[in-house]
Amino acid sequence: MKRWLEGLVAIAVVGFGLAVGMVWGRSPALVEWERARAVCIQSDDWGLCGFLPDSSAIVALDREALAPGPFPEVYWHSTLEDSAAVASLAGILATHHGRDGLPAVLQPNYILGSLEYASGPDSMATWIEHRLPDVPAGYERPGLWKAVRDARLAGVWHPELHGRWHYDPGRRKANTAGRDAVEAAASRQILVFPDSERSWELGPWRAREELRAELAGNLRIFADLFGREPRSVIAPDYVWNDADEAMWLAHDLRVIQGQRQQRMASWRGLEGRVRKVFHRTLTRWWRRDRVYLDRNCIFEPVQQIDSRGITTAAAAAVREAWARGEPAVLEAHRINFSHLDQRVPDLGRRELDRLLAGLDRDGAIFLVDGEVAGLQRRGTSWAARGTRIVLRNYTHSRRLVVLPAAARAVTARLRGQEPERAGPLVFSLAPGETRIVRGPI
Ligand SMILES: [Zn+2]
Structure with missing residues (x-):
């Protein structure tokens, strides 16, 4: 076939795929979402012991040596939240109410474990595994779990599951060993390591048995922290496959966040994009044993210069989602609310306050994933x-x-x-x- 004809066929296939995706890509629903005006706020990375424990580690930060891959600039001074970050965010959520009278609610998706790099007596390094609420040296946050409990009591904090490490622990160990600058950073409990951006927690190279054991452990840690099982999950870096979904379903985790952003190793190039559209469309209609929730509104004000513009755009995206007959699912990472530079979370909270005030005026209701999924299906x-x-x-x-x-x-x-x-x-x-x-x- 001639080159140009092949190109034309490819464009036609993609166009058809996109049309199918737009018409059918939405999930079947029993609810008139246009009228419900629902908002769900999903926030990843809570509990993550990284990237830096505190400001003292900044001197040990050698970005060139760590070469993690591309990160937004603001992430370089990302840190584990403290009690003040949780309490002040909870305070803002509690001042806004949906038309059902319930306060705005945030869904923090938690990373439940971490690795601590410790040098031994004869300069032999070891890795120590921590499970929340235990953390590596430098990440101690007095009063954090009381603040979390208070926020849960107020009904504004509804934890769900993100993962154990946020990266493949085997790759972190392998990519740290024998590299002086990286070992030095690790001993200051800096989380970033060479190639960390591609060292996915659910990378397809990882042994299924190991992943199964991690998930079972995650559910125990989660239940000990929050007194219940998670109902919803988001894969770190949006990387997961069908085998991971089967694993989640075996534990009754049936609400899957972020499918629109899903990345699969086998989806490459033009063909990959077409396969993704079909996969997304078909799974939504035929896999009736789970619910996929797409993040259709981005609210990441601290990652942009024009943070006010981001808030305005997020408010518009919420109204557009409702007009399309979808619940508005907002993506808002922890980075907006916890950072070594206090001006960052100050800005994030201020913009969230502004966004929520607008949603109050629009007559929104605030839901958690379990509610959206139940309404969607039943x-x-x-x-x-x-x-x-x-x-x-x-x-x-x-x-x-x-x-x-x-x-x-x-x-x-x-x-x-x-x-x-x-x-x-x-x-x-x-x-x-x-x-x-x-x-x-
Ligand atoms: Zn994450």
Whole structure:
């Protein structure tokens, strides 16, 4: 075939794929999202012990030697959040309310473990594994977990799962060993290492057994920290494949964030882009045992010069998502709210406050992933939001909503009580009803 004809066929295939994607790429839904005006805020990287523990490590930061791959500039002084960062963010969320009367809620997606590089007595280095709330030297944050608990109690902090390390631990060890400058940085607990940008936690080269064990461990750490299982997951660096999804489903993790940004090693070039469109379209319609939530609004004000413009654009993207008949799912990484330069989180919080004020005026409601997924699939949802249980029926007929025992247990534990009765409860909800149950049930 002639070159130009091949090109024409390729363009036609891509055009058809995009058209299919635009028409069918949206998930099937039982809810009129145009009317619901739902907003969901997904925020990755909480709990991540990196990139630097504190300002004293800046002197040991040799960017050339670490050569991690491209990062946005602001990430170089990213750090683990502290109690003040969580408390001040929670304070802002609590001042904004959806039209259902519930406060704005953030979904921090957590990285649950970290590696500490420690030099031994005879200059033999060792790697020590930490699981939250334990952290490497320099990342101690007094009062952090009390601030997190307070934010959860207020119903503005709804943790979900990001991963264990955010990178392949084997590659980090291999790419650090024998390189003086990198070892020096590691001993200051600087997380960045050569090629870290491509050393994906769920890289397809990693042994499945190892990944399975990590996931099982993640669920235990998560339950110990937050008193419940996660319901939603986002893969670090948006890299995962079907085998990872099967692994999540085996643990009843059925809400998958960020599919639009998904990167698969086998998706390369033009053919890769076409395959991605078809994969996305087909999986949304045929995989009815899970829900994919796309991030359709970007809110990353501290990564841009014109932060105010970012907020204005994010507000417009929310309204556009509603107009298309989608829930607005905002992406807002931890970097906007935790940084060694205090001016960065000050800016991030200020812009979030502005964005939420606009959403209040637009009559938004703030949902967590579990609610969006339930409404999408069944038209009904349940969620433990702080000490409240929230039940919704967004269909046009009376519906039964089954509240699992685990949801009741988590609210009881947050109040410092044991649940009164075991077993699920069934509620009958009128069309369009939102029921907020505050007392112990
Ligand atoms: Zn991340």
